[in-house]
Amino acid sequence: MSDSVIGRKGAVRLPSYVFLLFPAVAFILIMYAYPFILSFVKSFELDGAFSTANYKKAVDLYYKDITFTFLVTLFNSTLATLLGVLLSVYFRLNDSFISRTLIKLYRIPIFIPFVVVAQMMNSFLAPHGILNLFLGKVGLVNLDNPLQLFNFAGLSFGFAWKLIPFTVMIIFGGFQMIDNSYIEAARSAGAKLHQIIIKILIPMNSSSILVALVLVYSQIVGTFTLPYMLIGGKIPTTITVDIAHRVNYYRDFGVANALGVFSYIMVIVTAVYYLKMNMRDAKISHPQG
Amino acid sequence: MSELRLKNIYKSYGKTAVINGLSLDVKDGELVTLLGPSGCGKTTTLRCVTGFLNPEKGDIYIGEKNITEIPPEKRGIGLVFQNYALWPHMTIFENLAFGLRLRKMKDNVIQKKVMEGLSIVKLEDFGDRYPRQLSGGQQQRVALARAIVLEPDILLLDEPLSNLDALLREQMRFEIGQIHKNFKITTIYVTHDQTEAMVISDRIVILNKGIIMQQGSPTEVYSKPENKFVAGFMGTTNFIPGEISETKGSRLLMTTEGGRKLLCSGPEAEKGKKCEAAVRPENILFCPSGETGENIFPALVTRASYTGDMIDYEIEFDGIRLRARGSVKERAEAGDKINIKIDPDHTPVLFE
Amino acid sequence: MKSKKYYFKFSMDLLLFVLSLLILFGPMLSLALWSVAEQWYWPNLLPQKVGFSYWAQALGLKMSFAIGAVSIVPAFLRSIAIAVVTVVISMSIAIPAGYALAKFKVPFASLLLLLFLMPNAFPQQPIFVNLLSIFTKWGLAGTVTGVILVHVLVGLVYGIWITSSTFKAIPNHLIEAARSVGADSRTAFLKITLPLAAPGLLASSVFVFITSLDEFTGTFFIGLPFVNTLPLTLYSASGTNMQFASVIGVLLLIPSIIFMSLVQKLLKAEYVGGMG
Numbered sequence: 001m002s003d004s005v006i007g008r009k010g011a012v013r014l015p016s017y018v019f020l021l022f023p024a025v026a027f028i029l030i031m032y033a034y035p036f037i038l039s040f041v042k043s044f045e046l047d048g049a050f051s052t053a054n055y056k057k058a059v060d061l062y063y064k065d066i067t068f069t070f071l072v073t074l075f076n077s078t079l080a081t082l083l084g085v086l087l088s089v090y091f092r093l094n095d096s097f098i099s100r101t102l103i104k105l106y107r108i109p110i111f112i113p114f115v116v117v118a119q120m121m122n123s124f125l126a127p128h129g130i131l132n133l134f135l136g137k138v139g140l141v142n143l144d145n146p147l148q149l150f151n152f153a154g155l156s157f158g159f160a161w162k163l164i165p166f167t168v169m170i171i172f173g174g175f176q177m178i179d180n181s182y183i184e185a186a187r188s189a190g191a192k193l194h195q196i197i198i199k200i201l202i203p204m205n206s207s208s209i210l211v212a213l214v215l216v217y218s219q220i221v222g223t224f225t226l227p228y229m230l231i232g233g234k235i236p237t238t239i240t241v242d243i244a245h246r247v248n249y250y251r252d253f254g255v256a257n258a259l260g261v262f263s264y265i266m267v268i269v270t271a272v273y274y275l276k277m278n279m280r281d282a283k284i285s286h287p288q289g
Numbered sequence: 290m291s292e293l294r295l296k297n298i299y300k301s302y303g304k305t306a307v308i309n310g311l312s313l314d315v316k317d318g319e320l321v322t323l324l325g326p327s328g329c330g331k332t333t334t335l336r337c338v339t340g341f342l343n344p345e346k347g348d349i350y351i352g353e354k355n356i357t358e359i360p361p362e363k364r365g366i367g368l369v370f371q372n373y374a375l376w377p378h379m380t381i382f383e384n385l386a387f388g389l390r391l392r393k394m395k396d397n398v399i400q401k402k403v404m405e406g407l408s409i410v411k412l413e414d415f416g417d418r419y420p421r422q423l424s425g426g427q428q429q430r431v432a433l434a435r436a437i438v439l440e441p442d443i444l445l446l447d448e449p450l451s452n453l454d455a456l457l458r459e460q461m462r463f464e465i466g467q468i469h470k471n472f473k474i475t476t477i478y479v480t481h482d483q484t485e486a487m488v489i490s491d492r493i494v495i496l497n498k499g500i501i502m503q504q505g506s507p508t509e510v511y512s513k514p515e516n517k518f519v520a521g522f523m524g525t526t527n528f529i530p531g532e533i534s535e536t537k538g539s540r541l542l543m544t545t546e547g548g549r550k551l552l553c554s555g556p557e558a559e560k561g562k563k564c565e566a567a568v569r570p571e572n573i574l575f576c577p578s579g580e581t582g583e584n585i586f587p588a589l590v591t592r593a594s595y596t597g598d599m600i601d602y603e604i605e606f607d608g609i610r611l612r613a614r615g616s617v618k619e620r621a622e623a624g625d626k627i628n629i630k631i632d633p634d635h636t637p638v639l640f641e
Numbered sequence: 642m643k644s645k646k647y648y649f650k651f652s653m654d655l656l657l658f659v660l661s662l663l664i665l666f667g668p669m670l671s672l673a674l675w676s677v678a679e680q681w682y683w684p685n686l687l688p689q690k691v692g693f694s695y696w697a698q699a700l701g702l703k704m705s706f707a708i709g710a711v712s713i714v715p716a717f718l719r720s721i722a723i724a725v726v727t728v729v730i731s732m733s734i735a736i737p738a739g740y741a742l743a744k745f746k747v748p749f750a751s752l753l754l755l756l757f758l759m760p761n762a763f764p765q766q767p768i769f770v771n772l773l774s775i776f777t778k779w780g781l782a783g784t785v786t787g788v789i790l791v792h793v794l795v796g797l798v799y800g801i802w803i804t805s806s807t808f809k810a811i812p813n814h815l816i817e818a819a820r821s822v823g824a825d826s827r828t829a830f831l832k833i834t835l836p837l838a839a840p841g842l843l844a845s846s847v848f849v850f851i852t853s854l855d856e857f858t859g860t861f862f863i864g865l866p867f868v869n870t871l872p873l874t875l876y877s878a879s880g881t882n883m884q885f886a887s888v889i890g891v892l893l894l895i896p897s898i899i900f901m902s903l904v905q906k907l908l909k910a911e912y913v914g915g916m917g
């Protein structure tokens with residue numbers, strides 16, 4: 001494989017990987033990097049001149065939604081990670097028919113697209129949907145006054161349904177790499193179940209837990225379908241719905257981009273935090289490298 | 290008193306029985322080795338003692354206390370694993386301190402005990418390192434120290450040296466022996482390396498298919514094997530088949546299939562009984578040609594391989610191939626006709 | 642010997658099991674029931690009338706304006722066609738790139754991989770918004786071409802990540818062995834590397850195909866109102882016609898479930914290995 005830059009005749013020759021990579025890089029630069037940069041540029045532009053008016057307007061109009069989005073993201077990524085850890089611990093420590101069956105069933109939602117999830121939730125969580133019906137029949141809910149779930153609660157249920165399986169997949173994968181002997185060594189040293197979980201299992205698997213948290217976090221920030229189909233334009237809703245609204249009804253790319261930059265910032269802040277944690281981790285030893 | 294007793298243990302996985310009525314007493318301060326081929330149930334036995342497996346039948350006692358139903362974390366047993374199992378997110382110091390902290394000891398006591406533990410394995414300066422910054426041998430020593438700082442009643446080691454290279458293994462087995470001498474912890478040591486077992490043990494228990502084949506001091510099991518399995522497992526052994534023709538006190542005279550009279554040692558047995566003589570290579574002596582007498586037979590050298598400190602021979606005796614060894618000084622070559630003498634004192638007779 | 646503790650643990654296990662089943666399958670059951678419910682009055686536990694008239698309608702087998710559903714066949718065919726073209730374009734870009742990243746010492750390779758990961762690590766919606774304004778200038782907004790380009794963008798990331806780890810998994814000595822018996826680099830690639838990589842490349846193509854089939858947000862911005870795909874049809878039905886939307890939902894589920902059984906192992910390795 002020729003990595004040589006200078007050809008035989010002395011003319012400058014590009015290594016062949018340049019040609020192999022060129023289409024992909026060019027495509028990403030034009031189709032991704034360009035609009036990515038554009039979203040910053042346009043957010044500071046009003047009638048062709050530099051301005052911060054878009055941000056002011058975005059905050060004035062949508063500060064409730066920005067807060068809402070942040071809360072939804074924070075709550076759901078924490079919930080999905082926490083439950084992902086708990087379920088994974090359960091699956092790791094229990095080898096029974098129940099746990100083996102569940103671990104297979106938990107894979108299903110990972111592969112169901114968000115549109116379909118949204119439609120499921122639409123019918124399932126509706127005031128006259130199956131959930132209310134079921135809860136009514138077992139006597140937990142008054143059927144004349146069913147739960148209203150097209151809000152924070154229903155949105156969170158939808159995210160949990162789709163994303164907990166995802167966090168379980170990543171976190172359980174990490175737990176599976178921990179040999180039994182580490183657990184047995186702790187137990188024979190006198191550790192009880194909760195001490196094993198807190199002092200051995202979770203710290204040994206911290207990197208996959210963090211990966212799960214960050215991936216889920218950025219997925220939630222960027223998800224448009226679920227909030228759009230469950231909450232729509234009601235207040236409060238998520239930034240993603242507002243962006244669609246700004247573009248579709250007002251063709252207002254300035255404010256839409258300002259809102260987009262907010263969603264970037266939400267992700268960048270956690271990404272930086274994650275990198276910092278990772279660097280701290282890198283100083284500590286790690287079994288999986 | 291921390292004597293360990295296993296009484297009639299049965300354990301099976303699904304339908305296959307792995308441990309079949311195993312009983313074993315380990316005296317206070319004794320180091321007993323479980324020796325046997327891969328898959329014979331050594332680890333399974335150990336895990337029944339630790340409590341990570343529950344035997345279907347049988348009881349386990351530490352001293353007078355029946356521990357069969359007690360969970361692992363309350364048994365007071367120290368464990369050393371083949372893969373060390375040092376927690377990678379803790380320093381060496383924290384690895385040693387883990388169990389002590391669970392016992393709610395004061396910080397200064399922990400500090401002192403950990404440092405003592407590290408000095409036992411000569412790793413005083415390594416407390417701040419993480420496991421992956423240590424060599425395999427050092428990690429194994431930390432694993433040992435981690436088990437003994439908790440002052441366990443019983444120490445169990447499952448093939449602790451099998452991940453180390455030959456040289457380190459020899460050195461470590463010596464160190465483990467030293468530590469055992471100093472602390473006299475009742476210990477079960479699992480290995481499938483018979484030399485390791487010979488060097489380190491007070492007593493060797495030879496296991497096959499979940500059954501104890503023989504137990505005794507290293508010398509006993511080596512020189513007085515009670516059955517073919519033990520004879521074959523403890524180093525190279527030649528088997529010469531035949532039948533008993535006479536009992537002479539503590540000696541037995543057998544007639545080999547080739548029709549020769551061979552004098553061996555063994556208990557009284559009835560005439561005509563089928564048997565085999567177990568002859569170790571080092572008990573086949575080459576004698577000057579012309580010499581005759583008891584247990585001296587003609588043989589042919591078929592192969593002579595120089596191994597450095599001795600010569601490994603293959604010889605043919607009445608159509609049976611035997612392994613023998615000789616000193617480098619007087620070497621025979623392949624094709625030489627020789628006379629061999631079989632030492633009757635060290636040649637036991639085994640029955641099926 | 643089975644103690645109280647044992648029964649306590651067993652009942653906790655059972656509780657978790659039942660709760661998981663209810664939560665996992667409740668929404669799926671709801672979707673399935675609605676797709677065959679011709680009459681379902683509150684608060685009856687089950688539909689009064691069950692039938693397949695919405696299915697027949699959606700699949701273009703029957704025309705009835707009464708139930709307000711239209712044939713989804715054109716949207717379905719359009720979705721499939723777009724997905725096929727997306728796979729072809731994505732893979733012909735991704736295979737060379739994945740190969741280069743796996744088998745050459747590319748300077749700043751990890752930076753490049755990060756660049757290829759960006760579209761999936763960051764919110765995509767602002768990108769689509771700006772692509773809309775760019776595409777409007779280029780005359781691509783509201784065209785099938787524009788939609789395909791967006792789908793390629795979304796699928797390419799998976800394409801590159803999976804192909805590059807597929808190629809990485811092929812040991813160099815196999816290729817070197819072919820070279821040593823006289824194959825030139827092109828022959829070695831075609832006869833050794835490519836056949837060995839085929840399963841991974843196939844899995845990656847299936848992944849891109851499903852991604853395109855399920856894509857919603859990008860199509861919503863770039864395609865509407867002129868290019869209608871299956872997910873968008875589902876969206877427009879969801880507010881007005883529960884049964885019809887549920888039928889499309891079930892239809893979209895089927896390829897995803899088939900896909901799941903095909904490549905779940907590979908997928909897991911991808912995520913954990915690639916991003917950990």
Ligand SMILES: Nc1ncnc2c1ncn2[C@@H]1O[C@H](COP(=O)(O)OP(=O)(O)OP(=O)(O)O)[C@@H](O)[C@H]1O
Binds near residue numbers: 328
């Ligand atoms: N979890 C298990 N399920 C089924 N069979 C098992 C299990 N663990 C061990 N066995 C079987 O039990 C037998 C004894 O296993 P054990 O691990 O005790 O052997 P061992 O003597 O420690 O061997 P080695 O020297 O290879 O470590 C083997 O035949 C093994 O296949």
Ligand SMILES: [Mg+2]
Binds near residue numbers: 331332333447
């Ligand atoms: Mg073993």
